[in-house]
Amino acid sequence: MKDTGFTTNILHADRHFGAEHGAIHKPIHTSVQYGFERVEDLIGVFQGTIKGGYNYARQGTPTTAALEAKITQMEQGLGTVSFATGMAAITAVFLTLLKAGDHLVASRFVFGNTNSLFGTLADLGIQVTTVDATQASNVAAAIQPNTRMVFVETIANPGTQIPDLAAIGKLCVDHRLLYVVDNTITSPLLFRPSTVGAGLVVNSLTKTIAGHGTALGGAVTDTGLFDWQAYPNIFASYRQGDARHWGLQQIRKKGLRDMGGTLSSEHAHKISVGAETLALRVAQSSATALTLARFLEGHPAVNRVHYPMLESHPQHALAKAHFSAGSWLLSFELRDVAACLAFINRLRLPVIATGLGDTRTLIIPVAPTIFWEAGAQVRADMGIADGLIRLSVGLEDSADLLSDFEQALGQTKA
Incomplete structure (x- = not known):
């Protein structure tokens, strides 16, 4: 449905991607375990050689997968991993892609809990430098040899400061840094971070996308713009197959499976319906x-x-x-x-x-x-x-x- 509009795409996504029994909305799948007729297929899902299968709901269900497909469509990205909250999504990005000794450059103007998380990262040996990102020169001045990532919000909560998004994106390309943009306030309707070179996009689904204050959720979308082959922190076991999927694979395995911040099927369904408006x-x-x-x-x-x-x-x-x-x-x-x-x-x-x-x-x-x-x-x-x-x-x-x-x-x- 590439030739149709933003809302039309959302409204008809479930039918387009395939909903069971002719349902207009993707059904809510509450099963935790998923069985297989052949053990080889179960092994294939575990090892990633079979795409689209399910084994244990902590890593996702058909309902969360349908929502992820919608978010990917909205952001015009490569793929999405959903989480129980926006903070779970941000935490997964930082803790799965950064390690002790790495350096993160972040906007000084961020959500309070994100700022608190920076302190946790520092306690774990990840160096964090916060700067006034409304000027890209401040980001440039903070870059070190061990810098791996730059993080900003499109519109800061609560002060509404806006980073120099495009200039920072160019800076990240020049220095081969992962550019992570929190798109929560704007949403993919008002802005797509891929247009300024972001490699990963974070959305707190609880807010603009769900919009009714009835469901918590978060998401990380890979735009397909970042070269994961050049990123040193991808585990050897995930350096297989199409390199474009390595980052999101690691986030799903280490950030979702291991940390357990799983979005429930019930909330995924509410978010999906909320996104229609x-x-x-x-x-x-x-x-x-x-x-x-x-x-x-x-x-x-x-x-x-x-x-x-x-x-x-x-x-x-x-x-x-x-x-x-x-x-x-x-x-x-x-x-x-x-x-x-x-x-x-x-x-x-x-x-x-x-x-x-x-x-x-x-x-x-x-x-x-x-x-x-x-x-x-x-x-x-x-x-x-x-x-x-x-x-x-x-x-x-x-x-x-x-x-x-x-x-x-x-x-x-x-």
Whole structure:
């Protein structure tokens, strides 16, 4: 279905790839074990000489495989491995492809739990250097002889900083480094990291792709652009057959089978169904987010608004060049920092909750919650002000959200 559109491809993927008994949706396969008529076939699945077979559900089921095929299609990649969460996916990339003595260059502006994971990597002997990736020159300056990988997010959570995606991609090609891009906030609808040379793409399926706050999931997609033959950390047992599949094979075996962060068939099914409305949801939430960002930027009680499609955003030109819309994430700061919590409590529609990419608008004060553990110095380095408020804009009517924010701000000192 290469000649059809993004949503059409998702809607008809199950039938295209083959669903049992003429089902419109791929059925939910809950079996843990999978039997074979011939023991040679079971051996072939274990050794990888037979593709598409199943032996034990920790490494996947027909239901998770159907979702993986959809994600691969969305990212126009070579293949995908799904995980129980986005953090499981990121962890699998780092722990299966890096080893003690290696060096990782990463954006300083990343999700709080990813930043916490960097500390774990350092404890395991993997050196991590975080830089301001909005300038590719900072990435270049951090590269060492033992550097193996560069990691960035397309739009940083919560500060919305955007790395110099294309320039970093060229840098990785020149230095033969694996370029890993977390595409969670933008999703493959708004941006495909393969266009800037990414070798691996990470998506937290929980958020934009599933979109309803009812299922956890993550995925790693190989774009087919990276030369795994030149990568020193591929185990000898996986250096067989088509070299294009070596990286993903190692991630599935070491990151999924050995670490056990398996996506359930039930959640895979929910994510797959949620993805059908991805384009509709992102169009609505992006339009509302931009309208709300402009309203907030013009309000006297608001000190600063962070949203990529605002002309005032430091990386607005990059956002316009790479993304077809701004997505649902925006953050802002009140002039009166002390009024932050009272303001949030006055809002009627946004749900005071962590999480992102839901159909409902979610709101949270960043410093005392999701970035509290990081500490004041890390928050300062990441540009997270004490009064920063994060919004994940949902599908409510924009007029209703504007009215709610207007009444709550009306009682806030300018």
